[in-house]
Amino acid sequence: MRDHPPVSNAVSRRGFIAGTGSILGMAALAGPAAAQARRVAAAPPIANGAHVPALVIGTGYGGSVAALRLAQAGVDVHMIEMGMAWDTPGSDGKIFCNTREPDYRSYWLRTRTKAPLNYFLGFPIDRDIPRYTGILDAEDFSGITVYQGRGVGGGSLVNGGMAVTPKRENFASVLPSVNADEMYATYYPRANAGLGVGTIDPAWFDSTACYQYSRVGRKHAQRSGFPFVFVPDVYDWDYMKQEAAGTVTKSALAGEILYGNNHGKKSLQRTYLAQARATGRVTISALHQVTSVAPAGGGRYTVVIDQLNTTGDTTTTKTVTADRVFFAAGSVGTSKLLVKLRATGALPALNGEVGKGWGDNGNVMCGRANHLWDPTGSLQSTIPCSGIDNWAAGGAFAEVAPLPTGIETWASFYLSITNNTHRAQFSWNASTGKVDLNWQLAWKQPSIDMAKTIFDKINAKEGTIYRTDLFGIYKIWGDHLTYHPLGGAVLNKATDNYGRLAGYPGLYVIDGALIPGNTTVNPFVTITALAERNIEKIIATDL
Template identity: 50%
Template sequence: MIEPLLRVIGPVVCPFLFGPYPWSTAVPFAPSFSRRRLLGLAALRFAAGAGLATVAAPAWAAPRPRGPEDAYPAVVVGSGYGAAVAALRLGEAGVRTLVLEMGRLWNEAGPDGRVFCRMTAPDRRSMWFKRRTEAPLSSMLWLDVVDRDIDPYPGVLDRVNFEHMSVYVGRGLGGGSLVNGGMAVTPSRRYFEKVFPGVDAGEMYRTYFPRAASALGVNSADPDWLGRSTHYRYARVGRDQAHNAGLSTVHVPNVYDFGYMEREERGEVARSALAGQVIYGNDHGKRSLDKTYLAAALGTGNVTVRTMHRVDAVRQERDGGYVLSVEEIDTAGSTVAVHEIACRHLFLGAGSLGTTELLLRARDTGALAGLGEEVGAGWGTNGNVMAARANHAWNPTGCKQSSIPALAVDDWDNPVHPVFAEIAPVPAGIETWISLYLAITENPERGTLYRDPATDRLGLRWTRDQNQPSVTAAKSLLDRINRANRTVYRYDLFGDDRAFADDFCYHPLGGCVLGKATDGHGRVRGHRNLYVTDGSLIPGSVGVNPFVTITALAERNLARIVAEDVLGR
């Protein structure tokens, strides 16, 4: 009864509460999930309008007083995919839960009427306390025309720079879902079984991958529209050139609402994907976690969210409970308050870097005695490498380009060099004749995250030589395309004369690998009621964009943990 009613009143009520209507009929939500999303989205809108860092549903509920009594049955650190699953499933189980997020809540428009800035016009909203943007494509024709000087601010994207590798991460309520391209890819079952030999693949593909896809709002572009849209000429060019080389391409599902995008193209709604928004956030269309899992979690009435709260340390008390040291920061990055928050069940979902750093600090300082050497190990880039090709003058890729990828070259079954390469946009607003790719390769190399005791900062043992398997695989694929189409590489896009950008990644994985640093369901070994629920669990590679796998794995683990550990059934 409630679902049909919500679908009738949604187009009227939703824009008033939180902007454009976020549903598509492609993937229906369960009635209770939809109802909770409405309540949670209303709470988020209320908090943004009131300038609150604490969000709860109902939105007018008073937050608990701070101080020694600031204790919760469960605390979730972070608000990315695994963390959001934990928040929702704990809230549904009636467990009073606190979510701590170091970034801000992104749903209030700035002076220009936009929540997020465009890629071609970045401002302080773009990056996390940087003075200059650090975009993956940093030049064009070797000219420094991409990055901009900006004022330091808690922007939505961060680039964490290590000596030989940089890692892009999202900052804000919703984590990486705010800044990724939304490509919702389920890995091949064969490769999943290789990566996770101890996980029941049948159960994952029968139950948890479908559950994740439904809750995330995964949908696919209409093939006919994709085949004629002016904004996807670049994708069709990449597809045709791959086919000329005898390679296969696939349509890739997404969490961006393609129905909304079609309306963007017709001029019926405000533009986002067709206005050059993605790596610094999307104002409209994208079903980021703050509009799906996290909104539904708030709608249970059992979940509270605190943004601009950075967890610095965790320790275990004699009674087995956990205490977190938390800094509350302002938009200048200054600490405005320090809190200690206690809990019985602690879920770490701060991402591969954040979760591992917290555990390494706790291990090295003795705050969590007994953590093993497995913490920090098994880190990888998901084989990420970026490259671009120069097309002929008679084969343009289009001045107008959607920022949301919809096609990929799928050569993962290649027995020598498996590659899954996204056909990526270059939405510069001018004709560039560039075909850009983010290649995901099967790189067996692994790094190790560690804590530098002199600085108390996270470090990464990873060398440039370890990138070579990824470059070799990507080059093997793109060489075939170049030969078949008599094209060449672009050498002017990455700030120097490289054809392959192998010094940054979008998909950091590992550090707390499932079955090694944890048991088979994410319980940290030696520490009861302490859990890892994010990409740290994946041993460096999953073969495709990882967020659907992270979400599905978290669904599987939380089903067991909530039933056995939290509710004690």
């Protein structure tokens, strides 16, 4: 990375907006832009002693937005990513492994898989794997396992791509200090455009075999009086149609989702990060982990970074300086790092709100056993496209999820987002040198009760029962996990109303840690839109 002086104040709000407006569409990289992206992608990792104008910790939604917009405003950016780059195929010729056949690529530094759905027909299905810096982290805390993406692109690598904008009437409960009119007029549209959000063709949905499971979900929801909704997604729907027709390599129709998707999914690697790299101003160091950030004098910060190998060992430690640091390591990663830095004296002036307000987005999972006349299909797209909305009446929104076993199961499977108000706190444990989270398993009971407002009624109407063989032996509810960690450095509490960390000019939080525990829907569009809002303000006023 070249050395650069501090950024000039000459970057104007008007210039920034003009620079962003032309790239909001989802044009694919081509020609010189693609060549530039490849050159930048091949750049060496950050060097010991380097100075960077802007250092972004993490390459997920918030970090990718920050990097792109800073680069467009003329700022050189270096991104630090703990996971791998995921740009080199394995011996099978594929970058990512299949959900049904997890291998060394599947889990972050585990020797045994830990699938969210880890039983089938009452038998455990987890298996031994080599320890490797795989793509999915199942991070265990007291009372909960938090699933997170590891790699360039963060959570976009491993989620189902459900790109949901919260209902306008629910927004005040999500981000009470944020102007909703601005979000819905400007920042949600900007995020949806940048992410490449689209919705399934309803006519194709009604005819294709791979969404029979969703059509069964629709029938049962509507027969019980629940609104059934199509949910936008970031999958390339034209590609999926070609998968179904047999004219392209199958991905969503080949069981790929939990451990990455080799083709049709528009992860951040293909959207925000591709555009950021194409500017020539963004460099990424994969398999690097920030361990410390501290004031360096002159308004800069000293950042200590461990470089890792693929078994998780530190091979070298680097110290760099940055004019500005953006914390974008995800709700858990950002919160853990900030709590550690405050407790150990690196950033002692961080306020008492750091570490608070963490929630699981009310996640709980369940399955239902259908009658023989309601088969859900042996071929199932791994990309969910529909949901059951009972938020207003029962506090639950249920994603009609796939169960892509490759065989007929006569099972309907659901991930619910519920209005669970329990919030946990991260704290530093000096005896272990680690950060703890005080979540309690009993706090999932409100989520179960809210999900039951949907599924008890459907079961009663259909004469069906809950599956008891998917999360253990005679266990109905997947209440041990979350896919949607949120909070820990809440906006307008741990930070100001744009993510500036109190007490430290030039330090920012710009990821899901800002959102206090619940978004009422799948969260990544809100994380992206909030990042768009915040970085626009930061560029216009701080630079």
